[in-house]
Amino acid sequence: MTLWYLARAAGVVAMIMFTLSASLGILTSGSRNPERRFWLQYVHRSAAATGLVLLVAHVIAVIADAYVDISPTVLVWPFASGYRPFGMVVGVLALYGMVLAAVVGAARGRLAQSEAFTKRWRKLHIAASAGWLLSIGHALLSGTDRGTPWMLAITIGCLAAVAAAGVYRARSQAERASTPLNLARVGRTR
């Protein structure tokens, strides 16, 4: 059972890491302070990379474990999974979203000179937000611990963290929009 417990633990920590990354990504794009942006971006990427490593461990462990029968083909055709098929479909879509976001993120540095790519980058990066939301749905649908108070607290905490980051960003954008330009300039020189 050790592998089964490790698989589930890796899934839970991956979900937390993706939540941290999503929240910091929202705060980064709303921040105007270069130094703050740099650190937010740094931790945003590090959390995403850690989440991806844990996600790989989660997937390998659930496939390798003998407690439930999950074949590697689940990654291309999750509908046929004998174990919680709907939850697996949602989990595999979450995985696709995260992998797409990682590939696009890695390509960003290399293709930064291309204006066309930079324009499309933000739209493609939405795959990460979709992947994050799907990963929450997957945990609620397929996790053994989904009904336990601690897992519910973690899942609600993840949703609340991203919602709070979204509200904070929307409020600071609204404040900036309602501040007359000259007042904003005076504020910056103080």
Ligand code: HEM
């Ligand atoms: C972004 C992608 C994913 C994340 C963040 C994630 C995370 C999680 C979480 C948090 C749980 C609940 C663990 C528990 O309640 O103890 C879980 C369960 C599970 N996941 Fe994933 N998962 C992802 C993708 C996948 C994929 C692609 C597969 C297919 C191989 C998979 C297979 C499973 C299985 C079989 C369970 C059920 C474990 C149980 O019965 O408790 N997951 N996952």
